[in-house]
């Protein structure tokens with residue numbers, strides 16, 4: 381079964397060659413950007429690594445999310461299902477290491493936050509059982525070290541903090557935490573917490589205007605201090621200043637067919653990788669280096685097979701490889717950047 385999907389997705393990937401395209405719109409910065417790479421658009425920027433992982437039989441559920449700890453070379457995957465391990469740990473080379481399922485109910489998003497002193501993995505849990513409606517921090521072996529929210533109880537409270545279907549989180553280098561809550565529940569919030577869990581700022585309203593949300597589904601932070609949110613129900617990406625929470629802009633024009641499910645940067649910070657779930661598609665979008673974000677400009681497309689359903693993805697900060705959690709295909713696949721296209725990623 382897994383092999384079947386690998387082949388289908390592989391075929392889809394070569395199709396990507398045909399649909400790879402550039403758009404020459406946007407600010408002068410973007411135009412220059414598009415021009416610089418336009419002569420290369422016949423190249424495929426990524427190839428599917430069909431040998432990853434070495435043991436795909438560990439995928440026994442619906443794989444909802446994946447997180448890369450590139451410092452330690454680890455890949456964490458969370459899957460849903462009955463009587464199965466919920467969290468799988470692989471190496472970036474594809475070897476299976478371990479799994480756990482205690483204290484995990486229904487995982488949605490996952491994030492690996494590693495320093496030289498500590499390896500940790502955070503999971504957002506949308507279950508309604510006794511571990512649900514929470515965001516949990518584990519060490520690399522699955523020991524639970526922190527719980528945010530009220531376990532088993534959904535809510536809108538801020539003190540104490542409560543969640544309803546928390547979608548994803550991002551932890552930056554300083555330990556500050558950015559949470560999107562959530563995936564179609566009571567809340568439509570972007571929350572910034574300090575590393576000791578004090579609220580620093582919040583955008584908490586449902587709506588279509590600036591800084592309002594409809595299913596904020598994925599969040600990431602770039603190296604110039606901007607917070608990027610996949611506002612899926614509003615079919616846009618919104619961007620905020622990470623220190624003040626100030627709204628910096630929104631991209632609508634790339635997502636008219638379907639809203640973004642996942643948002644992550646390439647290691648050089650030049651591109652945003654976006655997943656579109658029902659279209660089974662990944663977009664490579666040019667990101668302006670600083671400040672307001674202008675218009676959205678799609679540089680390339682990776683079309684996966686129909687019904688693969690890419691939900692959330694992560695990018696290795698070391699190699700630039702994209703790992704995609706595919707709910708429909710029930711697996712995580714790895715796409716490796718072509719070095720001629722991304723010379724700055726290293727090997």
Ligand SMILES: *[C@@H]1O[C@H](CO)[C@@H](O)[C@H](O)[C@H]1NC(C)=O
Nearest residue numbers: 405406407408633673674675
């Ligand atoms: C974005 O696109 C709109 C409509 O095409 C255009 O009016 C606007 O000037 C563009 N903005 C930037 C920053 O390029």
Ligand SMILES: *[C@@H]1O[C@H](CO)[C@@H](O)[C@H](O)[C@H]1NC(C)=O
Nearest residue numbers: 462463464465466479480481
């Ligand atoms: C936990 O995973 C093991 C296999 O690793 C499985 O036998 C067990 O049923 C799972 N438990 C639950 C509650 O899912």
Ligand SMILES: *[C@@H]1O[C@H](CO)[C@@H](O)[C@H](O)[C@H]1NC(C)=O
Nearest residue numbers: 612638639640641656657658
């Ligand atoms: C994908 O399709 C399903 C089933 O039609 C729908 O419920 C869901 O809202 C869609 N998701 C997105 C992101 O459009």
